Amino acid sequence: MPTRKNGVAFDLQKQPITALAGVGPRVAEKLATRGLSALQDLWLHLPRQYEDRTTLTPIRALQPGVAAQVEGTVEAVERGFRYRPMLRVAIGDDSHATLVLRFFHFRAAQVAQFAPGARVRCYGTPRPGQHGLEIVHPSYRLLGDDAEAGLGSALDPVYPAIEGVGPASLRKLIGLALDRLPQDDSLELLPPSIRDALQLPSLREALLTVHRPQAGEDVAALLAGRHPAQRRLALEELLAHHLSLRRQRLAQQAHAAPALRKSSLALKLQKRLPFQLTGAQQRVFAEIQADLAKPTPMLRLVQGDVGSGKTVVAALAAMHAVDAGKQAALMAPTELLAEQHLSNLRGWLEPLDIRVAWLAGKVTGKARSKVLEDVASGEAQVVVGTHALMQAGVAFRDLALAIVDEQHRFGVHQRLALRDKGTGGGGNGNSIVPHQLVMTATPIPRTLAMAAYADLDVSAIDELPPGRTPVQTVALSAERRPELVERIRSACAEGRQAYWVCTLIDDSDEVVAQAAQTTFEDLSKQLSKLRVGLVHGRMKTTEKQATMRAFKEGAIDLLVATTVIEVGVDVPNASLMIIENAERLGLAQLHQLRGRVGRGSAASSCVLLYRSPLSQLAKQRLETMRQTHDGFVIAEKDLELRGPGELLGTRQTGLAGFRVADLARDADLLPQVHQLGTHLLERAPDVAERIIARWVGGAARYAAA
Incomplete structure (x- = not known):
């Protein structure tokens, strides 16, 4: 060493x-x-x-999409003002071909440089234009008649x-x-x-x-990114992030946590449930029970597909806190999802005389004061809410278990704030902090979990409850839209309900997509005998909640919505999901949306409506959705196609800070990273600190807190 x-x-x-x-x-x-x-x-x-500036490419030999360096003489200059300022410079060379350089942002002095006859060397990626190939905003320099025209001897870094x-x-x-x-x-x-x-x-x-x-x-x-030099740097960078997370875990476990032994309330709840736990639920709950019994904080991530039953496992865990005379809190990123949890928990827990409180931004005035009073006194044994739970005015009497759903949607400071609501407030090393249980319905590939959640134990509920019917998934061109309208008419005539999901709220000239508002108006006319509802993110919360509730209660046949319904809606009677412009969405989001149907016993379908032509990436995504319903398989494919960015919200987890490492590309380095990380923490903690300081620095506390 x-x-x-x-x-x-x-x-x-x-x-x-x-x-x-x-x-x-x-x-x-x-x-x-x-x-x-x-x-x-x-x-x-x-x-x-x-950029490879070591050679010159004749203009005639340029290929669209292939970056190259060319040199030529200015033949013509055109400055346009019709729609917006634009400068076009035509250059030619000895290959008797012409290339257009196009600039949207330029200065008068720049225009003067491009006098006809001037020699210019430029680098960029050519693409087809109105008059042959063109390069938009190339990097360039004007050449004199002296030695400055020499070529570079190495690649130029950008x-x-x-x-x-x-x-x-x-x-x-x-x-x-x-x-x-x-x-x-x-x-x-x-x-x-x-x-x-x-x-x-x-x-x-x-x-x-x-x-x-x-x-x-x-x-x-x-x-x-596969050069040995880049692999060397990627290894150390992955190691730095891994060490920072492992150190975070060690720091957490230096705190005390209430030891929550086996709970009679959990047994009572399990017996009262109208369904049997799956084998996967029982296995994960046993892992949680073992963690809760220890006097050190549980730090566990439970991942499971849509409908796998994570909420009931969280409820059983909360019973351990309540049985010990303490409190549990469940935080969700949206009011829709939080209300779904509230409804489930009240249905399960109130028959056991357990007080479930609700705290969200819309709870105001005297009602809010009463909730805060009950939380502070311990009268509220289980508290469900949104980010409102983390506000400074919220004080728990004795918070023993903090549950965070869809945790990657929260900022790191918010998650730390909920953890710090424990008895000791996150003060000195001997303070008491609550156990932490975080959940996600976005299955995470093993390689990603190894890197992003090294401070957490990971459990997977990889089995769906019996009775869930597989959802038949098909991809159709937008030209067949009229057929789908008739299909909705037939399904609703049989007493079923349907979703029509759009990617935009309003029409946009820049993005070719059918807006939710327009779709709602069109479908309301075409299906005049059906009750059609609309939900999108810009609606007032009260309007949105009322529409969602009406759909859940069967008062709406067809719900037109944006992706706001990705999580938080459980309507077993809905059996048809149409996703407009499906090619615009990632695999994880498509899978989440599809999970809104197939929650009852009726055969269900998901139609992926796309606009041609499809990119190669979009084709792969739609084909993956048709081939499998396994969220873990889909997550692996999503990582392969898009990288870790959108799976975890990397801006918040710290993974966005990677300078050279790529989790999908460099996954084979992770076993060495884990082995070396353990070695350094045990035998050379000073070296581990230097590696963290070099790559992560002050962000270490928030890497995946």
């Missing part, structure tokens, strides 16, 4: 950016907005792509933009910072054995290769 021979290298990496020539207070302030304040930050501000700092200035600053890299391996933190086993370079070699790739480097590997 590398050790710190002296403090020079580690002090150097923390040296402020202002030590570099050309970095005054104003530039430093702009760099700081992107978290760049020390030399190390510039070393790790990695290129997002590369860095993430920083407002107020030009690309050339940023490249120069990063170059100056790289010149200060120690000549030896004094910055190295990974054991040589790991680097040798994976055939990875040292940190110094990796940084120089990624920032300054030479002409002989494997361009394809660099562009795909």
Whole structure:
């Protein structure tokens, strides 16, 4: 394991950016907005792509969609004003072909540069235009008659933009910072054995290769993120995030938590339920019971498909807190979903004389004061609500279990705020904190769970209750819309209900999609004998709730809605789901929406209505939906197609901060990450701290709290 021979290298990496020539207070302030304040930050501000300026491509040989560098003479300049300012510059070369350079944002001085006869070298990605190939906003420079026309000798890195700092200035600053890299391996933190086993370079070699790739480097590997230098950096970055989460867990377990033993109330509730728990529910509940019995905080994620029965498992867990004379809280991201939980919990718990309180933004005045009073006194044994639960004025008498549903939809500060409502308030190391149970109906691929939830134990309810009928899924072109209208008419005539989901509320000229408002009006006319309702996110909460309730009670036959109904609605009588512009939605969202039907005993269908032409990605998504109903299989495919971003809301989990790692691409590194993480925490905690500081820094507390 590398050790710190002296403090020079580690002090150097923390040296402020202002030590570099050309970095005054104003530039430093702009760099700081992107978290760049020390030399190390510039070393790790990695290129997002590369431009190959080592060769020139004849204009006639350009291919649409393939980035290239060309050189030519300005033949004509046109400045348009018809719709919006636009500058078009036509250049030609010895291949007797013409290329148009198009600019939407330009200055008068820029126009003057492009005088006919001037020589210009530019780089960009050509695409078909009105008059042949064109490049929109290429990077370019005007050439004189001297030696400045020489070609580059290496790939040019392209860095993430920083407002107020030009690309050339940023490249120069990063170059100056790289010149200060120690000549030896004094910055190295990974054991040589790991680097040798994976055939990875040292940190110094990796940084120089990624920032300054030479002409002989494997361009394809660099562009795909599979170059050994990038793999070396990805390994350390994944390790840093893993260690920060593991450290978070260790810090949590340094707190005390109330030991909640077996509960007679849980047994009573289980006996009163009108259904039998599935084997998966029983297994997961047993895991939760074992956690609750310990005097250290439970930190468990329960993932399960739509309708797998997570809420009843959470209710059984809450009985352990109530039986011990303490409180449990369940928080959901929307009032719709929170009210669904409230209805279920009151139905199950009030016959057992358990007080279930409701706290949301719309609970105001005397009603709110009464709820707050009951929560503070302990009269409210189980409290259900939205983010309102985390507000400063909400004080629990003795919160022992915090349950968070669809937890990835909350900001990290909100989740910490609910945890800190425990008896000890999250103060010193001996304070008492509640057990935490987080739930998600978005199944998470194993690789993603390993990386994103290293601070949590993960349970999966991977079995649906008996009686749930498989939903037949078909994909249809939007041209067959009239057939679907007749299908709705027939289904509703038989006493069934249907959803029609749209991706927009209002019509938009920019996005080709059928808006919910227009669809509601059209369907109301075409199906005049049916009761048609409309729900979207801009409606007042009272209107929205009233419509949803009417649909649930059977007073509405067809519900036209935006994706607001993705979670929170349980209508067993609904057997038909039509999703307009399905090609615009991700797999996880399509799967969530489909889960709204098939909740009763009637055969159910989901129609994915799409507009042609379909992209290759959209085709793969729709085909996956047709082939499988398994949320875990769908999640794996979603990760493969889109990466981790939208599965978890990475901006909130900390995964969005990855500079080079990609969970889908680099999943094979995770076993080494786990093994090395355990080794460092046990035998070299100081090295673990340095790795965290290097890649995660001050964000460690919020990485996945």
